[in-house]
Amino acid sequence: MSALSGKPGCCWTENAQAAEYPSLDGSIHAETVVVGAGIVGLTTALRLLEAGRSVIVVEGLRVGRQVTGRSTAKITTQHRLIYRDLIDAIGLDRARDYAEANSAGAGQIRSWVAEHGISCGLEERSAYAYTRDPAIRPRIEAEAEAARSLGLEAEVLDRAPLPFETAGALRFPDQAQFNPARYLIGLAAMVKTRGGQIFENSRARLIEDASRWRVVTDGGTVHAENVVVATNMTVKSPVGMSHRTQPRSHVAIAFRIDDPAIIDGMFITVEEPSRSLRTGRDAAGPVLVALGPHFRTGQDGNVAARFVELEQWARAHLPVGEALWRWCNEDYDTADRVPYAGEPDPEEAAGFHIATGFNAWGISNGTAVGMMIADRIAGRPNPWLALYDPTRPYPEDFHKSGDSQSIVRSLDEIEPGQGGVLVRGEEKIAAWRDENGGLHTLSASCTHKGCTVTWNNADRTWDCPCHGSIFTADGSVIHGPARKPLPVVER
Numbered sequence: 414m415s416a417l418s419g420k421p422g423c424c425w426t427e428n429a430q431a432a433e434y435p436s437l438d439g440s441i442h443a444e445t446v447v448v449g450a451g452i453v454g455l456t457t458a459l460r461l462l463e464a465g466r467s468v469i470v471v472e473g474l475r476v477g478r479q480v481t482g483r484s485t486a487k488i489t490t491q492h493r494l495i496y497r498d499l500i501d502a503i504g505l506d507r508a509r510d511y512a513e514a515n516s517a518g519a520g521q522i523r524s525w526v527a528e529h530g531i532s533c534g535l536e537e538r539s540a541y542a543y544t545r546d547p548a549i550r551p552r553i554e555a556e557a558e559a560a561r562s563l564g565l566e567a568e569v570l571d572r573a574p575l576p577f578e579t580a581g582a583l584r585f586p587d588q589a590q591f592n593p594a595r596y597l598i599g600l601a602a603m604v605k606t607r608g609g610q611i612f613e614n615s616r617a618r619l620i621e622d623a624s625r626w627r628v629v630t631d632g633g634t635v636h637a638e639n640v641v642v643a644t645n646m647t648v649k650s651p652v653g654m655s656h657r658t659q660p661r662s663h664v665a666i667a668f669r670i671d672d673p674a675i676i677d678g679m680f681i682t683v684e685e686p687s688r689s690l691r692t693g694r695d696a697a698g699p700v701l702v703a704l705g706p707h708f709r710t711g712q713d714g715n716v717a718a719r720f721v722e723l724e725q726w727a728r729a730h731l732p733v734g735e736a737l738w739r740w741c742n743e744d745y746d747t748a749d750r751v752p753y754a755g756e757p758d759p760e761e762a763a764g765f766h767i768a769t770g771f772n773a774w775g776i777s778n779g780t781a782v783g784m785m786i787a788d789r790i791a792g793r794p795n796p797w798l799a800l801y802d803p804t805r806p807y808p809e810d811f812h813k814s815g816d817s818q819s820i821v822r823s824l825d826e827i828e829p830g831q832g833g834v835l836v837r838g839e840e841k842i843a844a845w846r847d848e849n850g851g852l853h854t855l856s857a858s859c860t861h862k863g864c865t866v867t868w869n870n871a872d873r874t875w876d877c878p879c880h881g882s883i884f885t886a887d888g889s890v891i892h893g894p895a896r897k898p899l900p901v902v903e904r
Contacts, residue, residue: 417720417871418736423483424667424702427738428695429594431476432602437612437633443469445790446628446637448617451481452593452775453754453768454643455600456521456783457790462607464791469635470601470609471628473616473644477597479892480645481775483742485665485691485702486593487679488522490515490565491540491585492774494552494683495750497559502749505562510800511751512563518780522596523589531599534694535591543573543582544683550581553683557583574677575690577730583683590679590691593776618896620649626764639764639790643783646745646881647767648893652757652804655862655894656812658745658770660710660881664719664871665740666703668733673699675732688726700737703727707773710743711864711878714818716871741872743881743892745770748811753803754782756789766790767803815878817841817857817865824852824904832868832875832886841865842902843875845886854904855888861895875899 420427445461447454450472458468490512499508526535544553553569560567566586573582601611612630619629626640647654673692680690686706693700705723713719720739727733747753747770754768766789768782781797788795821833824844832845834857843857843866855875857865864879874891875884883891888899 417717417739418724419666419739420737421740421872422738423665423740424693424695424700424738425486425592425594426478426482429477429482429592429598431598434476434611434613437471437615437630437635439633440636441469441610441633442636443467443610444637445469445639445641446471446626446635447641447643448620448628448648449643449645450476450597450601450611451479451643451645452597452779453783454641455597455604456780457641457643457787458604458609459525459600459607460784460787461790462604462609464787466791468604468609469637470604470611471615471617471630471635472611472613473890473892475613476601476611477594480742480744481779482594482597483740484593484776485689485704486591486776487540487588487691488519488590488776489540489585489588489679490519490777491542491583491588492772493542493681494556494583496563496565497555498750500559503751507800509563510797512560512565514781514797514800515777516565517784518777519589521780521784522776525600525603526591526596529599529603531596533591533596533599535589538588538590539678540585540588541573541582541678541680542683543575543579543680545579546684547580549683553581553583560585573680575680576675576732588679590693592693616890616896617648622762639766641766641768641786643768645743645769645892646894647769648896650757650767651762651765654753654767654769654803655880657753657807658747659812660743660745661707662710662741662743663707664705664716664723665742666720666723666727666736667700667738668703668727669735669737670699670701670733675701695737701731701733709813709815709878710881710883711867711876712815712818714867716741716869720871739871741869743883744773744775745881746772748807752778752782752801754785754801755798755803757803814864817867817878819868827852830873831870832873834865834868842904843868843899844904845873852904853887854902855899856902857899859895860897860899861893866899
């Protein structure tokens with residue numbers, strides 16, 4: 414495989430300086446323990462602290478470095494074409510709840526940025542969903558009408574303000590974009606200022622109910638009356654989430670650009686293959702971030718080819734320069750395009766809250782969900798409980814697991830820097846070679862449910878094709894639902 418353009422890593426996280434928080438050591442107590450320091454977890458924590466409650470946050474890796482911090486970070490209520498579908502699928506009232514929840518989430522972000530002086534590059538931008546197919550124009554017009562019926566401002570344009578031909582666009586004015594990693598770092602600082610405690614590199618290995626909830630890490634235990642599992646996919650839940658959702662990934666590239674005004678706004682295609690665009694800045698100047706179409710996590714045997722295709726498309730359509738950074742990011746889809754969040758079993762598991770299934774729109778939805786969970790814990794009413802109800806019905810055939818896409822006949826097939834899965838009787842071995850040709854072998858069985866992992870030849874990770882767990886090349890968990898690493902095996 415030829416070398417890919419750009420350095421591995423995300424432009425937001427690689428250029429965000431954060432305070433370092435200690436690992437959990439010993440046994441401590443708070444009213445609420447939040448597992449995960451992404452946008453849901455930190456929003457929940459700060460809202461609870463503002464209400465005078467005590468909160469501890471435990472993060473398996475570093476604050477702001479995971480899914481939220483690697484997103485496109487569009488602060489918008491425009492989620493491609495969604496509102497006409499929501500009205501048809503879940504009714505006018507629930508669709509209005511969705512619009513209002515996401516408007517409130519976007520408003521909370523702006524409010525905290527202004528109130529706390531969070532330096533995160535927040536910029537006002539319009540959001541556009543555009544098409545290059547004239548036949549899709551009626552769908553855009555129907556979406557604008559649906560959005561307006563829910564109280565949102567939307568207009569139809571004959572073309573999008575892009576440097577290539579389009580056949581129409583839906584515009585939502587007065588939206589925004591920011592650096593998500595720097596925003597989360599700012600939220601974490603406010604959590605600490607308000608008296609909350611944050612522990613990094615403290616992965617939750619066990620969550621259980623004793624006399625109160627216990628979250629156990631390698632270094633200690635948090636005892637709490639409430640637990641909030643905000644880990645992208647829940648690592649534990651009284652009601653199973655893995656078959657209510659579908660893990661999906663996409664590739665992204667950040668390019669250097671000379672003129673930050675080459676596109677004026679945030680853009681996403683209506684049709685497939687999807688393309689998403691926005692500008693931003695790093696320490697050296699303006700950048701353009703381009704995303705390719707999503708694919709099922711662990712079910713693509715050549716993710717590197719997706720980066721090649723995305724770069725070719727970007728260079729054919731936009732005046733981009735050097736490819737600076739490239740990365741994959743993951744989210745989970747739901748059948749009705751609405752996240753699952755709240756208290757799945759208040760009778761048998763009171764105080765246990767979850768959040769997952771953000772359908773790639775986790776900035777506004779994630780903030781709204783964090784606000785809702787905090788209200789629930791604080792005993793305040795919230796109008797979105799039914800909208801995000803994690804126990805609502807779902808089609809049982811929605812989730813589609815897959816098989817490993819990395820099977821090799823011999824370890825000799827694996828080149829330096831690459832990996833593959835060798836089947837040896839009942840055993841499946843995940844093997845990879847370092848750049849010097851050294852061979853490393855692990856179990857290829859995901860530690861969540863035992864599915865056989867796939868080698869991601871772009872990010873050099875092991876990705877589960879069933880429920881979306883992702884592991885580093887050496888088997889460490891990047892994020893779950895797996896909580897344990899892939900064990901080393903003898904070859």
